[in-house]
């Protein structure tokens with residue numbers, strides 16, 4: 086995927102590329118009257134260099150220019166703009182069918198002919214700017230939707246859906262690389278009693294604080310802390326041996342203790358504690374991510390059985 090750099094100029098920025106000075110002056114005036122900012126290029130090379138540097142919202146491109154003609158420039162601009170597709174309006178002195186086809190084939194969204202009909206130009210640029218703004222809003226909404234679909238609203242760590250997706254993805258990657266994948270399951274001890282004693286809101290607040298500790302303990306960029314469900318969290322640790330996973334589990338255990346959240350009805354201590362199960366595997370075609378989860382769950386229940394507020398390991 087090419088890098089997507091959203092153009093976000095206010096007022097909108099128009100790149101005018103034309104080798105004829107008088108045309109550039111005319112275009113600049115028309116665009117400035119509309120309240121846009123204008124930057125000029127007098128040949129194809131300059132047009133591409135300015136485009137790369139300034140990422141204008143719309144490009145007005147003369148079809149016939151020295152160095153590189155408008156058609157070649159247009160293709161290059163589309164390549165550079167990646168997913169954002171900067172609208173290019175081609176300005177051509179040639180009204181023949183072939184040139185029009187060539188402009189659209191190069192990726193131009195529209196064209197006007199010389200001599201320029203200024204009212205037509207203004208309306209077309211206005212429409213293009215509207216389209217750019219709409220597209221940007223759509224992109225933002227999409228981004229927000231993706232965030233909502235992947236993150237848990239209460240704790241702001243990844244949700245179960247993202248966990249499942251990421252575990253599959255990393256399992257496949259570790260299968261190819263033949264390196265260890267570790268998984269930690271982490272469950273708050275006697276949390277039902279906590280809710281019963283302090284109320285559901287205090288319970289929610291406790292979940293947020295524990296999630297924060299887990300996030301701080303899983304420091305590597307590829308680590309993924311997630312809310313697995315209810316009061317159970319999971320941490321996916323790619324390229325991590327059991328020893329490394331133990332370090333993370335230990336940091337979580339200590340971090341939660343240090344929160345020192347009162348829990349007078351706990352069977353373990355008078356503060357909130359967690360139990361953790363750790364599983365590590367080098368993926369192979371005869372095992373599966375589900376088996377890794379089962380192994381981490383088994384280790385978690387062992388930690389619970391042995392008295393809670395501890396971690397236990399299981400090698401699958």
Ligand code: GH3
Pocket residue numbers: 239272273274275276277278280284285286287288289292314315316389393
């Ligand atoms: P154990 O030490 O064996 O894990 O005991 P526990 O009480 O923590 O486990 P149990 O599974 O019996 O109870 C889990 C509790 O977690 C029950 C449920 O009300 C609470 N819980 C689950 N999700 C939420 C939530 O989103 N907010 C709050 N406040 N509580 C939740």
Ligand code: MG
Pocket residue numbers: 272273274275276277316
């Ligand atoms: Mg629990």
